[in-house]
Amino acid sequence: MIVLRPLQALRLWQQVSLSEVRDEAPDLTVRQMAILLTIYLDPPPHTVRGLAAKLEVTKPVITRALDTMGALKLVSRHRDEKDRRNVLIRRTVEGALYVERFGDAIIAKAQELPL
Template identity: 80%
Template sequence: MVALRPLQALRLWQQVCLAEVRGDMPDLTERQMAILLTVYLDPPPHTVRGLAEKLKVTKPVITRALDTMGAMKLLARHRDQRDRRNVLIRRTVEGALFVERFGDVVVANAAELPI
């Protein structure tokens, strides 16, 4: 476990945010990033209903975020063949590459933190 003081944690967050703003990758809101990381870091299956419960938001909020990230090809949706009422969220190659690159940015910026 890495122990950071509050100001170090905030500096790391600032540096990661700056790297993202300066980069040419998609600009995601915090909500979109939370959804994306949940889909890629937590084991599937992921549903609109399940994501809404986890993030404590409504299903339409999740749907709007998925519309945006779907257009960016970071996630994909499809109907659950076993229960057509459910919409399953799938990972994509583009999304996996985005998440991996984001992790690299966090690690690189953490390595530059003063001790």
């Protein structure tokens, strides 16, 4: 287990954020990133209603975030054929590559941290 002091954790967050800006990666808000990581790290299925409950936000908040991430092709939305009231959120190849690259960036920046 890696143990970081608060300033080290903040430095890591700063360095990863700077790396994302410099690489011209999609500019996601913290909320959008939380939603994206939930979609990719937690087992599916994911629905707007389920994401709203998990993140303790409203469905319109999730919908706005998904609009942005959908335009970036990080996720896709489809009606649930079993229950047309539900919207299923699906992973995409672009999204999977983005999340994997983001994880790699965290590892790289963590290895650069002074002990």
